[in-house]
Amino acid sequence: MEILEAFDLTGGLRAAAVLVGCDHKTVAHYVALRDAGMSPDERPRRAMAIDAFLEKVEEWVERSHGSIRADVAHDKLVAMGFTGSERTTRRAVAAAKKSWKSGNRRVFRPWVAEPGLWLQFDWGAGPTVDGRGTLLFCAWLGWSRFRVVLPTWDRTLPTLLGCLDATLRMIGGAPTYALTDNEKTVTVEHIARVPIRHPDVVAAGRHYGMTIRTCVPADPQSKGGAEATVRIAKADLVPTEANLLEQYATFAELEHACRGFCEQVNARAHRVTGRAPVELLVEERTRLHVLPEQPVTIAFGQTRRVGWDSTISVEGVRYSVPHRHIDERVWVRWSGEELVVTVINPDGPVEIARHRRGQRGRPQIRDEHYPSEHPGRRALPGERTPRAANPAEAAFLAIGDGAAAWLVEAGATGAARIRSKMAEAVAFAKLHGPAAVDQALGTAALAGRFADHDLVAILTHQQHGPATPPTRVSDAHSLQPGTAGWAGFGAPSPGGDR
Numbered sequence: 001m002e003i004l005e006a007f008d009l010t011g012g013l014r015a016a017a018v019l020v021g022c023d024h025k026t027v028a029h030y031v032a033l034r035d036a037g038m039s040p041d042e043r044p045r046r047a048m049a050i051d052a053f054l055e056k057v058e059e060w061v062e063r064s065h066g067s068i069r070a071d072v073a074h075d076k077l078v079a080m081g082f083t084g085s086e087r088t089t090r091r092a093v094a095a096a097k098k099s100w101k102s103g104n105r106r107v108f109r110p111w112v113a114e115p116g117l118w119l120q121f122d123w124g125a126g127p128t129v130d131g132r133g134t135l136l137f138c139a140w141l142g143w144s145r146f147r148v149v150l151p152t153w154d155r156t157l158p159t160l161l162g163c164l165d166a167t168l169r170m171i172g173g174a175p176t177y178a179l180t181d182n183e184k185t186v187t188v189e190h191i192a193r194v195p196i197r198h199p200d201v202v203a204a205g206r207h208y209g210m211t212i213r214t215c216v217p218a219d220p221q222s223k224g225g226a227e228a229t230v231r232i233a234k235a236d237l238v239p240t241e242a243n244l245l246e247q248y249a250t251f252a253e254l255e256h257a258c259r260g261f262c263e264q265v266n267a268r269a270h271r272v273t274g275r276a277p278v279e280l281l282v283e284e285r286t287r288l289h290v291l292p293e294q295p296v297t298i299a300f301g302q303t304r305r306v307g308w309d310s311t312i313s314v315e316g317v318r319y320s321v322p323h324r325h326i327d328e329r330v331w332v333r334w335s336g337e338e339l340v341v342t343v344i345n346p347d348g349p350v351e352i353a354r355h356r357r358g359q360r361g362r363p364q365i366r367d368e369h370y371p372s373e374h375p376g377r378r379a380l381p382g383e384r385t386p387r388a389a390n391p392a393e394a395a396f397l398a399i400g401d402g403a404a405a406w407l408v409e410a411g412a413t414g415a416a417r418i419r420s421k422m423a424e425a426v427a428f429a430k431l432h433g434p435a436a437v438d439q440a441l442g443t444a445a446l447a448g449r450f451a452d453h454d455l456v457a458i459l460t461h462q463q464h465g466p467a468t469p470p471t472r473v474s475d476a477h478s479l480q481p482g483t484a485g486w487a488g489f490g491a492p493s494p495g496g497d498r
Helices: 002-010 013-019 025-036 050-062 070-079 086-104 156-173 200-209 219-236 251-266 276-288 393-397 401-413 416-432 432-449 454-464
Strands: 119-130 132-139 149-153 176-180 187-191 194-197 211-214 302-305 310-316 318-319 329-335 338-345 349-357
Touching: 002 013, 002 025, 002 119, 013 025, 013 416, 050 070, 050 086, 070 086, 119 156, 119 251, 132 156, 132 251, 132 276, 149 251, 156 200, 156 338, 156 349, 194 200, 200 211, 251 276, 310 329, 318 349, 393 401, 393 416, 401 416, 401 432, 416 432, 416 454, 432 454
Parallel strands: 119 176, 176 211
Antiparallel strands: 119 132, 132 149, 187 194, 302 329, 310 318, 329 338, 338 349
16 A cells, blocks of 8 residues: 555656665556556466366366365376376365355254253263173253263163153153154154154153154254263263273262263353253243153063062063062063063162073072072071070070071081080170180181080180181091101110110
């Protein structure tokens, strides 16, 4: 602008150049651009070697819908006789793509969510628990942005319905629509681009008063909220080198981590609404449908009654379940080669056990399904835990665990006069104290000492002798005196006599 102002002042090219401090040819160049009605910032495009191939480049961009790579286009141009550099080709392809996208850009209308209208859910790969992969069921409400993340072992139809029921009861109602991906558990197939719903999913949606919808295939933009929920949940829960989270040793730890994640993201202000989702959920619940009292059970299999021994029978094989469900009705189904046992609680369906497929005559029993004090977890078949039936037996067993162990071992070895020895132990307990007698009885049980005076000897040893571990008679060790004293028999004496 200073060049043009100096030219207008002086009216000469050289005079303007002297005022501005540049060459007079530069002044002539900008004056010519202004006279031609062009902007001084614009540079006239020079002829390039790729000009003869621009139509072909635009054709390739059009046919590939803007996805052709510049290096591929350059190889084709070289084969056609192009002698320019790859940099020139990249610039030409970029310009052609920009022009094509400006006329074929997909325009999105902003989605304005309504309270109580949309719920979105999707699946994501979870962490490994005890060497087995898990899955994360991720759902969110479109208006309040309230998120729910539930860990699962699989993504079968019963698991999906169970997660949906748990999610709806967690948010306190059912929205009008639920949007998800085109999984086989939701959409059986597409005919003329029309999704054919799974009949059980339709029945489940009718049970809750909710319509299940699916997005366009291979179009994540139509359910981006659920995709974002999956991405955020995986970033916080799945152990990676980035977040340095520890591996989850048990499934319960993963469930606890998911609950902590949901409490964290739902309690902080959302970047779009500026309010915490848990606060908006209180307002959205007024627009949600009331949930039925009973969850949907259409896909949970068959029912079984848990017996007194905390087992169920499926195809002639007995499977254990947690003992707290004795005399309750449970649902069983096969998931591949695994038997899945589900119970319907007021909060929704809950998976309580999984077993490998068993065979007849080989019951599948797990120790964790029984209380730790259950006799079957610590005793062999046929063994009994000592239980007093009269005052004399009660007085003996009251001495301690050593007395109970002594009685079990003495009965197994067939010791004589057990009752009189029990009375003797009770009398000694009054004299020496129950702790000392209990220790002596435990030592006698370990050493197999059940003779008449063994208890007295052990008590005396405990009071006066060193505290050494008991020695049990075995093939490797004998309590008989050795023959080391006979080693020098027959040897000449120091005086020469024999």
